[in-house]
Amino acid sequence: MSSFDPITMATQLATYDIQAFQQRYQIQSDKYQGQLEALGKVESALRDFRTAVNAMNSSSSNIIKNSATVSQDGYFSANANASAMTGSYQIFVEQIATAHQLSTGMPADLDPSTEIPTTGTLEFTVDGQTMTLDLSTVDTDADGKATISDLVSAINNDPDNPGVNATLVRSNGQTHFMLSSEETGVANQINVTASGTGATWFEDAFTNTTDISVAKDAVIWLGAEGTGLKLENSSNTFTGVIDGVDLTVSNAQTSGEAPITLKIGPDDEATKEQINNFIDAYNTLATTLSDFTNIGGEDSARGVLANDPTLRSIDSQLTSLIRGEYDGLSLNDVGITINREGKMELDAAKFSDAQNNNSAALEAMFNGDGNLLDSIDTMAEPFLMSNSGLFSNRKDTLQQNISRIDDKQVGLERKYDMSYDRYLKQFTQMNILMTQMNQTMSMFGQS
Known part of the structure; x- marks a missing residue:
């Protein structure tokens, strides 16, 4: 056996x-x-x-697209949306909008480490919004001193900043403290005063400023210069001057020049x-x-x-x-x-x-x-x-069904383990009995 x-x-x-x-x-x-x-x-x-x-x-963006073409490049660009009416227009660019930029009257030996007063205030006003900077807060390391470089950071990072950028510019061996408006237009001109500092040189620096760039509004004429419709804008982009058309001016024409033709039409x-x-x-x-x-x-x-x-x-x-x-x-x-x-x-x-x-x-x-x-x-x-x-919802339901099947698969693994253990025990016992029977039969000369 x-x-x-x-x-x-x-x-x-x-x-x-x-x-x-x-x-x-x-x-x-x-x-x-x-x-x-x-x-x-x-x-x-x-x-x-x-x-x-x-x-x-x-x-x-609409299904229908219109195109805008100009007869002469270099002065303005145009974008026409779907509501723009087909037509031809004359545009004269008198002036482009510029941002205010000024240099303060700081001493000639100014450098980033120049110390500034730590008392008093600097007040900035742009387009009706005002920021008052307490100079005692400029000293960030609490050593009782503040530098011109610290002042630049304090202005630029102030949460109430109305749109002023401060920077140090080096030219011809000198460092200049400059202020620039973030936006173009007359309304965004920078007004700044220093007071209560006890330092005449510092307060005079913000009184005796020099304009590097004057704040200007953009000026265009819809029609010929002097006889058409005059339009002014703080930005160089005129929106909706012509229905559905945005104009962005980039250069001014010379007075007396002919206006530039703008044509609006369908873009097939x-x-x-x-x-x-x-x-x-x-x-x-x-x-x-x-x-x-x-x-x-x-x-x-x-x-x-x-x-x-x-x-x-x-x-x-x-x-x-x-x-x-x-x-x-x-x-x-x-x-x-x-x-x-x-x-x-x-x-x-x-x-x-x-x-x-x-x-x-x-x-x-x-x-x-x-x-x-x-x-x-x-x-x-x-x-x-x-x-x-x-x-x-549908994907959630399907994922739940898959999870339930996974749970059943885990249950099958447990069932397999239980069946395997039971069969192994039974067949091991059976194998032992067969071995004993074979040994007994061999004693009687049987195999």
Whole structure:
């Protein structure tokens, strides 16, 4: 009677006891994990589509793009948004805005380590805002002394600073204490006084200042110099002077020169680029939805989210929005259609015709309040909310299912260990008995 290996027998039987459960749990886990990954990809595609939509539906960017061109470079640039009206304008740049910059009348032997008074105040006023610097606070190391370098840091880092930058500038072997306004324009001129310091040289330095750059407002004429509409601005950027157009001046013209022509018109290529971005983002989402909701057939596998209610809801709502009418106009009317594969296509000629002949309606269809792009954003919101969105809830449920299966797997491991110990004990005893029987039989000459 031959012996056997109890460990091998115990391993085989204990494995057999849990094998069916292991296979079932693994199938379930793979299914939930596949659904979880698929939901993540669909969520990402929907989020990307929504991001693309919102990038075309903001205060600074619309579907319709306009261009601004100037007849002469070097004096101003212009940017036209979707609301800008087509037209030609004459602009004369009389003066650009500059920031106030002054040098204080500090001693000629000034250097960063020059000591300053530690009593009294420095008061700065810019555009109606005032900062009062207590000079006793400039001494940060409590050694009873403060330097001009400490003063620079104290001014620049004061939380009440109204827009003044202090700096030390070295020129021709001398160090100069300078103050500069952070903003351009007459209103941002720097006014500074020192008082109560007991140091005449220090207080005189802030009385006897020299302007390095005078604060000026930008001045332009909408039309010819002297006869057009005069416009002034503290900044070099004029916003909304012409509806939908921002002008940024960079250099002044010489008096008597002719104004520069600014032309505003539609930018066909930029608008088509916007449309193509919209189409590409939609098609990426449509492909992702199709891949995971495919019901399967002879030539294709069933999608891991076939008949999933969340994806069905997205597809249904999105289809309704894309095929809808907005202010009496639909995507199909302007050359944007859905083909048999569910992909969006552009008829460039039809879209160009709509852009040239009915641009206001085209823009309103996409960007009007509550119209296409707004509606897409509203539709996507409940799905994409970070904590309580439908995707978040679905993924949480699937993750909980996976966790429960993991717990069951742990239970199977305990069951395996218990079965293994029981089988090992039984087969070890059986092996001992067989060994004893073999020894007994050998005493009678049997083998």
